[in-house]
Amino acid sequence: MARTKNRPHYNVTFAVLVLGVGAYALLQSMIVPVLPTLIEHLHTSQSTATWLMTGYLLSASVATPILGRIGDKVGKERMLIATLLALTLGSALAGLSNSIGLMIVARVIQGLGGGVLPLAFGIIRDEFPAEKVRGAVGTTAALTAVGGGIGLILAGPITNHMDYHWLFWLPMIMTGIATVATFLFVPESPVRTPGRISWTAAGLLSAWLVALLLAVSEGPSWGWGSARVLGLFAATVVFVALWILVELRSAEPLIDMRMMRIPAVWTANLVALLFGVGMYTTMTFLPQLVQTPAKLAGYGFSASVTQSGLYMLPMTVAMFLLGTWTGRLSARYGSKAVLVAGSFVTVVPFVLLAVDHSRTWELYLSSTLLGIGLGLAFSSMSAIVVEAVPAEQTGVASGMNANIRTIGGAVGSAIGASILASGVTATHPFPQDSGYTDVFWMLTAGGVLAAVASLLIPTVRRTPRMVAAGDSKDNRQADMNEASLNG
Structure with missing residues (x-):
């Protein structure tokens, strides 16, 4: 794609995308550690309050691939503005709501923000120089995980020093600014897929x-x-x-089945499913474990919401650092090698937690290692998918990859909840400590499967045509597609 003088510098575009993706990532996790507070203030039950997560999850799962595909057809910049407007509206409605029903509706509207990620990947591929795409995609993908961790950390201080409504006001301000900035600074998408939806x-x-x-x-x-x-x-x-x-x-x-059969795509999607199980289940149940009152349950750390977020801080920092370095690592060693390394690193903290999770240093060490593994894996996984498909299918392919991670998270969290619920009785309202051990062993098994699946991803090799062509973006992409199709 030939860039014109009036197109904004790609770094300006990237800053706008980061703001929108960051706000969406915060909304994924901010309410998880404060659900008891919301239950109290909204005068509702635990089962009803879970729809604040379920409604958001369902909406995001539907919107992510569909909005990505519509963006491929009508223009990614236009759909990004529409998606950010939905996020802003949903956050405003949630901030104003004082009833559980209205807040659930607001969360469903927020879920439409799932389209931000595939649209951002598509814009990066359209606007960035070829040598910068991997790094930008990796950083953006890592930001989704980092934002989830930051949401867990900020939830406590926000509710303690402000009000639970600010859990939604702050992301609303971010998405409002991102919407205006997208209109002003993100150029119209030059790559379109012809035809109807x-x-x-x-x-x-x-x-x-x-x-x-x-x-x-x-x-x-x-x-x-x-x-x-x-x-x-x-x-x-x-x-x-x-x-x-x-x-x-x-x-x-809507979704090309031939594209989904590309070896690099279906194997990366399998890894995404298994990584979704590990990341989202950990973010759900590790804060719950450390918040458990030790005197009543016989285990746990009696942590407040704010303190429980601090246990996630090493993971968040490590994910951010590794996510920003992954582009350079992938350029040197290849995206597959980085993903394989991240997959094997991720197994270690799950084993440590399964063996023993009774001491503070074990949680901090496991959190750090998990952040390293996720930072490497999430960034390189998204880059593999973006590199493997034609430019006009970037939105839908990356949208499905993100969606499959969400499905993995839902499945893992549901299985974890069932394991923990089996130990709850009328006389002992807390899960058994052995239940958490079983959950961590389950995550260990998922991590091992993810590592094995990452080895199945085909390696894209430099071909003579790529070298002769000076690694031009179009020729390089053609060879990547050819290599991916040939496995």
């Missing part, structure tokens, strides 16, 4: 995602063998089959 495929994609995530989210409370959960799983299978059939027969598919 397949709304039938979009409906079927939405149907199976909602059915699957609703089943895994509510399985612990409804019962995994209940008619509702089994019916939702059955509906998921039916809707997936219909969706694939429609996509295969469509001349203009």
